[in-house]
Amino acid sequence: MEHQFIQRKVDHLHFSLNPESQANGANFDHIDLLHDSLPDLNLNEVSIQSNFLDSEIATPFFVSGMTAGHENAGAINDRIALMASERGWIMGVGSQRRELDSVYQDQALQKLSARFPKLKLISNLGLAQLIELHQKNELSKLQKLIENTGSVMIAIHLNPLQEAIQAEGTPQFAGGLEALKAFKIIATIPMIVKETGSGMSEATLLKLKTLNLFAIDVSGMGGTHWGRVEGLRAKENSAASRFGKTFGNWGISTLESLLTAEELFKDSATEIWASGGMRSGLDAAKSIALGASRVGFAQPVLKAAMESEIVLMDWAAQIEQELKIAMFCSNSKNLSQLNSDKVKGFR
Numbered sequence: 001m002e003h004q005f006i007q008r009k010v011d012h013l014h015f016s017l018n019p020e021s022q023a024n025g026a027n028f029d030h031i032d033l034l035h036d037s038l039p040d041l042n043l044n045e046v047s048i049q050s051n052f053l054d055s056e057i058a059t060p061f062f063v064s065g066m067t068a069g070h071e072n073a074g075a076i077n078d079r080i081a082l083m084a085s086e087r088g089w090i091m092g093v094g095s096q097r098r099e100l101d102s103v104y105q106d107q108a109l110q111k112l113s114a115r116f117p118k119l120k121l122i123s124n125l126g127l128a129q130l131i132e133l134h135q136k137n138e139l140s141k142l143q144k145l146i147e148n149t150g151s152v153m154i155a156i157h158l159n160p161l162q163e164a165i166q167a168e169g170t171p172q173f174a175g176g177l178e179a180l181k182a183f184k185i186i187a188t189i190p191m192i193v194k195e196t197g198s199g200m201s202e203a204t205l206l207k208l209k210t211l212n213l214f215a216i217d218v219s220g221m222g223g224t225h226w227g228r229v230e231g232l233r234a235k236e237n238s239a240a241s242r243f244g245k246t247f248g249n250w251g252i253s254t255l256e257s258l259l260t261a262e263e264l265f266k267d268s269a270t271e272i273w274a275s276g277g278m279r280s281g282l283d284a285a286k287s288i289a290l291g292a293s294r295v296g297f298a299q300p301v302l303k304a305a306m307e308s309e310i311v312l313m314d315w316a317a318q319i320e321q322e323l324k325i326a327m328f329c330s331n332s333k334n335l336s337q338l339n340s341d342k343v344k345g346f347r
């Protein structure tokens, strides 16, 4: 069991770096920001500081939760944590499913928080596991785990496609909204619900709206696609390998998910976060102009972190600078000035 778990995580990492696991873009090419040739500011004055809970942090970025769970995981998490704490990114961690079992509580995340005191961590668990805890009356286990981890938020991830295709998956989502509701009542930290790269429809968002969450990360289609990843890791000619091809474009693009969410939540206190196929600071600028409060990256962070700390730091600096250039050239001195007026239109 233990061996299979580790192998699955190694496979996920490996196949998410394969270009075939990536969907064909989050559709941000369909919009442009309005160019202003006479911005009334200097590039070095542009501020990308954002509000996060009760404080200000240096960027509006987060690392989308990624499961490590194999022997190099410690080193990769260390690099990501260093980058996130130094540059003011929030760090989502991968599913903590295994840590719910006391045997596997290796305190890795607590140690990370102790070494990087400025680090803001987001805990993570899949909906299928939350439902199981709810059914067994064990939601308090998750609450305890969060306390031990020292996270500032908890994200519950929705991944029905992956669970359905993965041979070892748990495609049991009945009672999901009730489980989310029940956990929201006992959770002592803000709660987020996120997709994992297949986006969210109006129907999904309307159900989530009833929960008054702190944030929803639409995590749309355009980048890492879990139908494709599971298809690639399955044996050739197996059913899962075929499903991966059949469902390789299943989902709703990040752009479409974001536009729907913004429309439904414009008068709500719930923040809308955007991720899924974000590949540049310009994608981030467009998302923020469309109303996203925060923008997340998964696979590109992993790719850079696997190379070296320097590569990861350089990559993050580049993403931040691309956002600043988009803001400078659209005459936006800060994130609130980068608003919908700056969107030129849709192609």
Ligand SMILES: Cc1cc2nc3c(=O)[nH]c(=O)nc-3n(C[C@H](O)[C@H](O)[C@H](O)COP(=O)(O)O)c2cc1C
Residues within 6 Å of the ligand: 012, 013, 016, 064, 065, 066, 067, 093, 094, 095, 124, 156, 157, 194, 195, 196, 197, 219, 222, 223, 224, 275, 276, 277, 278, 296, 297, 298, 299, 300, 302
């Ligand atoms: C290797 C890997 C592992 C992941 N594990 C998790 C996870 O445990 N929990 C989760 O919520 N999302 C997980 N994700 C999904 C990401 O958070 C994100 O939603 C998705 O990859 C789309 O973003 P991207 O296109 O920038 O990669 C994982 C992604 C990758 C690449």
